[in-house]
Amino acid sequence: MMYPRVVRIHKVVEETKDVKTVFFPFDERVEPGQFFMVLIPDVDEIPMSVSYLLDESKGFTFKRVGDATNKLFEKKAGDLIGVRGPLGNGFNIHGEKILFVAGGTGVASVAPAVEKALSQNRETVVALGAKNGEELFFVERLKERGAEVHVATDDGSIGYHGLVSDLMLELVEGDSFDLVVTCGPEQMMKKVVEVCSKKGLDVQASLERHIKCGMGVCGQCCVCGGLRVCVDGPVFDGETLSKCRDFGLFKRDASGKKVYIH
């Protein structure tokens, strides 16, 4: 039933100065790329992708950016939140060799997909982008699991100096991949999808939109000819996105008004 399950946070981990992971008990199966509507009592209920998929518990990794995430950032083990889900389709992991491209907090939703690919013995290359080295997280986590991890920073403080989409260009030049999976700022994903369609690479991107009902009814999160991010997505393939006039161009605010993406 589409009703928040009230759970007690049992662990909080600080990933960077603005990013935390909260773990909560949840023993049902969740696919990488799926999300929950997370209820922060008295503030809001917002969509969050799962970043950890353990047998007995699941985790969300988030950056403090608004009222809801700031409030969640203050929560400690023992505090109550509501979770409604898992929702959406998740990534469809296939192929022998996969490239994951994540920008900013996009790595939170990509990380469990990387782990799934590794557990299925697929060759896994990861490109992570951040403003600077201090904002990077999950690099060690993914390396320890056996992924080949490349890093790009805007200021060049660590790894490749520049955009992760440019780093990705170099990676696909010298290699062949069966699938590219991406999550991050939409302009970045737009570039990744463009590169993939030029090269004929299979690609999946996870979209973020303002979500209200999370059950496919209110229409708030519609993109690309009436596709609902909450139930038809959040993961869409390159073919769908290439035909999508919203992708990389505009989102809709809470009132339904178009807001152009810069």
Added chain:
Amino acid sequence: MVNLQVRIKDLRLKNPTILASGVMDETADAIKRVIQSGAGAVVTKSIGREPREGYPNPTVVELPHGILNAMGLPNPGVEAYVEEMKELTTVDVPVIGSVFSDSEKGFSFLAKKMELYGADAVELNLSCPHAHGYGFEVGSQPDLVENIVKTVKETVKIPVFAKLSSNVTSIVEIGKAAEEGGADGVVAINSVKALKIDVDLKKPILYNKIGGYSGRGIKPIGVRCVYELAKEISIPIIGAGGVEKGEDAVEYILAGASAVEIGAGVYYRGLTVFKKVCKEITEWMKRNGYNAVDEFKGVALR
């Protein structure tokens, strides 16, 4: 040969299923997808003069017998909504523009805009149960309802429907007021004012606390309202509340409705609910020897 076509005033519908306001209707693309899914007509999101973000989440929860929501009338404002309306001028089913306001003047201004933007009819939201100063707070006063409908009728040429609330002592009284004002039809009912308290959080689950209950649980209330209205007014009635199967639509039509709106049904049965309901109505008609919807309209009133 079974024919599902219905006529409500000047509107010709290829079948009696109508997308209810507030469901998959924020963007032209979403509405087009609903039309492709078989709806006989569509109602837009309820539009006001200025942009409104609506309430923070949770705005919607599912309960065992229905859906509780308090969206708070989010909409981009009538000037921005023209962009969506423009894209709908080419669709082949009637587009009904829903509007909300707190005054006669406001309603007629918005209705005129909708007419200019190409709406085939206008639905006056006199029944939203959770937006302060709007909806049923306006629509529960017979004099005000009559004046609003009258003013709108004087302003536009397209048919005007008044969407009514069951949260009143007598829906018949309000229906009569709408008829008196010149309404081309009424829609009954909007969601029912309701509250859900979460026992773990020990507080109301919706951000706005009070919401509107829709879906299966309210169907008997909707059918009762249509039945009572049909006995007392002579303008067309569109039934709404808990239609998810063909037999739900049949019940409303037997009670006197000309067509039905579907909202929560989109959640229960997916976007194909319109096609499914039509198929089930057809099967029921075949079993009962009817060829046209009009033949069984209001049969239960006799």
